[in-house]
Amino acid sequence: GAVVSQHPSRVICKSGTSVKIECRSLDFQATTMFWYRQFPKKSLMLMATSNEGSKATYEQGVEKDKFLINHASLTLSTLTVTSAHPEDSSFYICSARDPDRGGYTEAFFGQGTRLTVV
């Protein structure tokens, strides 16, 4: 099946710094990728939809200036958490679909990134 790779899997950063998370579709081209956030023992909440070649679409309540999303190519989307604070500590996970598989398919998820801001 399609593979989505997310990097890094874990990152610890200091308050006030920025951290970039990469999401790559390894064997297909993804025009759309999704970024989710999961708090401990909570569900996954969509943060934004990343569209190749255009601006991301953010969900209500998500700060677009804090969570910068760039989808510069058909195989790579990045999420940058700017000026990170301890409350940004969370599990971030991306997903993508392979549009060439025909019909509506399941989303394939990256391995997730556990961000800890100290």
Added chain:
Amino acid sequence: AQKVTQAQTEISVVEKEDVTLDCVYETRDTTYYLFWYKQPPSGELVFLIRRNSFDEQNEISGRYSWNFQKSTSSFNFTITASQVVDSAVYFCALSLQGGSEKLVFGKGTKLTVNP
């Protein structure tokens, strides 16, 4: 708006028991897709099944089976003869028509299978 409810927060069973995870969904759309994902402690989401709204046939895959009933807006998941490796958080999710649609997740059910 779409909504997915997984009323069971945590379930604990003994190995070899059967267990059913409940999922109830809400949507006004006639075309939609339902999913189940498994999230082991490592964190990644593992796809288990997709079902579209026009296909109410139940499905069995090994020890896993799914019961889709539109009349009750439910898409329940049963694990037969549970094993310790089945311990994980299981998410039910809903999406509307179209390959670019987001997933709306339930809150998940944490399943613990004890030896």
